[in-house]
Structures are given as structure tokens and as C-alpha cells.
Amino acid sequence: MAVRLGIIGLGPRAETLVAAMRDLPLIEVAAICDIVPERVEKMLSIFKRDGKPLPRTYADYHDLIADTSVEGVLVPTSWNSHLAIATEAMEAGKYAGIEVGGASSIDELWGLVHASERTGVSCMMLENCCYGRNELMVMNMVRKGLFGELVYAEGGYEHDLSEMALAVESGNERAIHNRFRRCDLYPTHQLGPIAKTFDINRGNRFLSLTSSATKQVGFEARAAAHYGHDGKWGDVRFAQGDVVTTVIKCARGENITLTHCVSLPRPYSRHARIQGSRGIWSEDCKGIYVEGVSRRETLLDIAGNPYEECHWDPVEKFYEEYDHPIWREYAKSGLVGGHGGMDGLVLSAFADAIRDGRPTPIDVYDVAAWMATTTLSEQSIALGSAPVAYPDFTNGKWMTRGRDATSGRFAL
């Protein structure tokens, strides 16, 4: 029997989620909700086109949350509303699935944590990149010991979204955040998989960070190029720096460097790097080096003195032996949904936990720790890059929780 989900907020992200769920028999979209009637109509037309049963429709999200047939709620709404809605959904006993993003305050994260603890249902971030093939494989290799002791990681959200400068006019909330805030607004695509690999909240935790922002050029140039210097939309000032660099310290002694860069022209990268005492993966170098497996040679310099050189292996070389069991199993049955199959996997993980009444593989402590990065990055930048501390949202439980805090077929 399918798990019955409701969707609150029917923007473009809801459309890609629905496209992924179309081919997931585990999930039935039982209800949809948006305050804008045209979005509801557009979504219904997609269900009709796909020959799917039509979901019940709501304009007020409180009504969808009160719908007793709905078991879990997806909340791809704006960054200013999704945490409050997810908190309400959990208080009504429903699993909440939120989209990626960062928090505006530490308080809204505590609210989420308390709601989940009080009710026993999960809040999961639908962080699809946790289910990316390479991210999963490297996690698998790390757990098998190939990378030795973990020491360092990097991640970035590097994606030319400078067109957002033109969305301020329409009140687009992501654009508004970039207009008014100066911080890593979008840390989780990279930080999610790193946190899972580093056992954050399960024997490890984020301790503190420093964050630094460059000046702002990209958004303002884009706006001026489009509108001209009109004293209005073409002269809007953006607080956001073009490149924000954040360095996080972990309790076990690892550091994580994050880069946020969405207003400059460049090819997309999540800039992934996972490094241990015996191995390293670099997305940008398209390679993995494992001591004793990858090639190391001794050469002579111009004066005849020897030096050593290590060589990357292509990432693909390791797929056959080290693909993660999750990827291996679901690749067999055909990966579904956008972003290379990651959307289908993350939605399946959410629904699978609801069906079994288990905690989701990404839980409320993960959500709180990851999303706090945005708020703390903003604070550090405001303080001239001074170090700021992460709250311990587990209240000490991170020291005794194991990775088995989440079981199930999609456990990370």
C-alpha cells in the first residue's frame, strides 16, 4: 500500500518532485495545497496529463495538515515559511519533508527539534545530494576504511544564478534573501553528504565556524545590465557577497570548507572533496587517490634528486567494486526522477521511513545542524569573520548515538 503524501507549495520544485514521484509506486500524492489557485490548477493538469488519480486540493495549508488521510507532508515552500509549516505538520503527528536551504534564526531550528522530540515523528530534509552516486560511493569507501582516518572535506554550491537579480522585482524569496543577507545561503547540497560521511550527530558534531564574504559585483551588474541605472530595480543593492567561504570545525578534529558562489558566471560545481589519512576524492579533479591502490612513482628533478608523484584514478574506476548498496539496488530497478536519480532515492527514503514508522535517515538534528550554518555564517561575517559556535541541538546525545540511530534500507 502506498504512503499518502501531501504537498504544500506548488512552485517549480514541487513540479520536479511530482515528476519523480510519478514513477514511485511507494508514494501516492493524496493532497496538494497552494495559496495561488493557478498553481493548484497547473499541478492538477500535470496529474491529468500523467493519468494519475487527482489529489484533494487546499488553499490553506492548515487544512491539508488536518487531512487525516495524509501521512506525511512535503513542504517545498519559501525559505521564510517552510520551517514553521514543518513544525506544525509534526505537531499534528505527520512526518515533515522540507526542501534544502538555510535558517534565518537558531530559534526556528530549536522549534523544529522540540516538535520532533515531543511527537516522535521525523523532520527530514529532502537533500537529494546525499543520494548522489559519487557521494554514496565515497561514503561507502570511507566506511570500508579505504580513506583511513578522516581529516578534511570541502564542498561548494557554485552555480550561476545571477538571473535572480531580476527576480527581486517579483518578490522571489530566494532573491530577497540574497538582496538582504550576507552569508552562505545554500550550504546543504555539499554539507549534507559530508555531514553523513563525518558521522555528524552520531559520534561527531559541528563545533564552530568562521565565514568571510567578498564584495558584491555579480547581482548588481546583472540588474544594471537588464534595467539600466533606473534608480529602482537596476540600482538595487545586494548585501550578498559574490563568494562566501566558511570553515567549520568538527568535534573529532576535522575541518570542512564550504564555498557559496551563485552570482558569477561559471560552470556548475559542488566542489566536493573528502580527505583522510590514506585517500582523497576531488570532484573538480574528477579523481580518487587511495594509498596503495593508486599509482605513486619516483622521479628525478633537474639536479638529479628524487621526488615522488601521486596520480589520480578516475572516479568511475571504483564504481564496480565500491558503488553503495543503495545505489546498486536501485540502479537495478531503474533510477527515477530528476538530478540523475537522486530525487527518486531521497523521496523513497522519506516514504519508506513513514511506512515503517521509523526515523528518517536524515533527521531533525541533521536538519538543525546543517541549516544553522547559514545563520552562523551570517553572524560570523557580521562580526568581521569572528568564530561563532554551533548549538548542540542533540543536547549531548551526539556522543552516544550511533549510525544505527537510523536503520532501514535507505540509511546513510
Place this chain on the structure above:
Amino acid sequence: MAVRLGIIGLGPRAETLVAAMRDLPLIEVAAICDIVPERVEKMLSIFKRDGKPLPRTYADYHDLIADTSVEGVLVPTSWNSHLAIATEAMEAGKYAGIEVGGASSIDELWGLVHASERTGVSCMMLENCCYGRNELMVMNMVRKGLFGELVYAEGGYEHDLSEMALAVESGNERAIHNRFRRCDLYPTHQLGPIAKTFDINRGNRFLSLTSSATKQVGFEARAAAHYGHDGKWGDVRFAQGDVVTTVIKCARGENITLTHCVSLPRPYSRHARIQGSRGIWSEDCKGIYVEGVSRRETLLDIAGNPYEECHWDPVEKFYEEYDHPIWREYAKSGLVGGHGGMDGLVLSAFADAIRDGRPTPIDVYDVAAWMATTTLSEQSIALGSAPVAYPDFTNGKWMTRGRDATSGRFAL
């Protein structure tokens, strides 16, 4: 007529410098000096083998500095001695060429600056990477405006030198620094070319930095693997973190992120990235993207909504049109010396300035600002990654000095 240089300190780096100078008619090695007689003998045998005139030899570097026939002094000695020796050489009216590395105190840098200002001779760091083909070409593209307004840069010294753990026993000074200090010990290979491209000390300057170090695993594992846990060399503690991340803020609003990683197995990288409002170079991605030149295409996501994708051009694509004039000219006559021709170029730049009595292209203000990074990184890490400020070694002159502060054929 050749420029007559003396060399103080005849270790392995001196050997590669001599190998590069063998084919540079502009330079005559007139004198060599080392406190260890075997090193002097070994160097003399290299001159004999190469059929070169034998230099005068000294055991005490004061005597070499006093040698009136020597016009400039190369000081590839240890990190604890080269700044003091360079200062003495300048006080004797001789140009000083020091090797790469970082400073132990801000005071030793002020000493260098004052000596150069008082005597009017230059102290140049022989930072060969400033003359790397890609570094030069990207600087050329930036100056031609292809990258738009500069915003951000990255650099790294990522090189598996974990064998240094075994050199502590012999008193190797670089190993000793890694044993006792926790900081970016070796910032200039990346920072030098970035600083030149960012006009540091010529309209721009380093303002402050934050620095963070991971735990130490690599050196200690290497020592234990070699010696066993012997309570002595196999149990030496290293203060150095395996990965040190430093973020520098510049007066014009750019940031620079540096990575120091010398104790973990991995392929070599200087991790270069130069990014502006219209273009980016990434060494690890082996690519350059320039808006309006490189390919950008519009694609559709799974729900049918459009998104844009930018594509890297290979770096080599730009050589024909944008190779730096320095590279172009010297490639014609054949590049000499190690490290892909960079050694020959940087030595030629030093000798060329001496011959003409001009300032060197990398001057004492550059040396001081670049090397201060090590000291300040150490302070920031000791303060829990608190931001610390760079001194202004130019005492305000950076605001009015232009790039033409250094002219000549090797100006950067």
C-alpha cells in the same frame, strides 16, 4: 657582461638553481658559501662536470657578503636564517634573492623592509610560480579585462611531503617547523601569483585573515610506521594540522582562500583559481570560462522548466592568443631550468634588475606581505581562528604606487 651572483647555502635547492643558471649567459656564479665543507665540495664538482669556471668558496657567509665582486646574493638557506642573511646582504648594498617560505615573526619582516628602504637595493623572493605559464597567461587575460572585475582567488600547496616526519631526527629545519608550528608554513607558491594579479601593494593590499587547522594525523602516522612506537622518533608529536585553511581579505574587497596540505597522500596541486565578474580559471578543473567566449546553453529540467549550463574551455585553448609576453619571448629562445622553465625566468628577472639597477619585479613589500601570512595564520589558529590584521609594510604607499613601480622586461 654577466651579473655576478653569490650563493649562500648549498642544499638541494641551490643545486636546482645552479642547474637552471648553467644555461643563462646573463648570470655568472662568482662565489658560493656553506658552513658544511662537503656541500661546497659537491657544488664545485657540479661546476667542474658542467665545464663552468669555478666560483670562489666561503665557509662564513659574512665573507661572501663582503666579496666586492659579488653584485647579488642568493640565499637558499633555512627558514630560520635566510631573512637575517638577506637583510645583511642588503645592508652591504647587494641585491638579495631569498627562497620561498613564511616568516616566524612580523619583526623580521620589518627588518627586511627597513634594510631595503635604507639602502635602495631590492629583496626579491625567487617565487618561480609567478612565472608559471598558466599563472602568467591568466594575469595577462585579467589585465586585458577578460575576467571583468576581480572578486576571488584560491590557491593551495598540496603536496605529499609526509616523509618529512623522518627528517626531524636529522634536524631538517622544514621538518622542525612542521613539528612545532601550526599554520600555513608555505603560502607563496600560490599567493605570489595571486598577489601579483590582484595588484597587492600597488593599489590593493592584504587587510586581515582567519586561519583554521585540522587535527594532525599524517606526519605522526608516517613516523610511527617507520620507527614503530619507540618512545622517541616514532612518537614525536607534530603541532601542524594536516590541512590548514586560510582566508585573506583584500582592501579592494576580494578574498583569497589558501590551503596547506603536506602530510597526507594525494596528487600534487597548487589549487589555483582566479575569479572575476566575467571569467574564472580553475587549475583543478583544468579549465577557463569566459562569459561571451565559452559555451553556455539552455536545457530543460525533468518538469520542463529551463535552466542554463556553462562549460569549461581547456586552458590550452587560450595559449595562442593570450600567452603572456614574457612567456612568449622566452619560449622562443628556449626555456631553461627546472619546474617547467619557471626557475630560469625568475632567476633572469632577478639578474636583469641588478644589471639595470632597477627594483626587482617582486620587491621587499611583496616579500613582507606574502611571508607575513605564515605568522598571522599561526596567530589566528592560536586564537581559535579569530581574525588578525596584516601590517601595512608600505606605510600607506600602496595607495599611490602603480604597477609601474617595477618596470623592465620581467615586470609582473
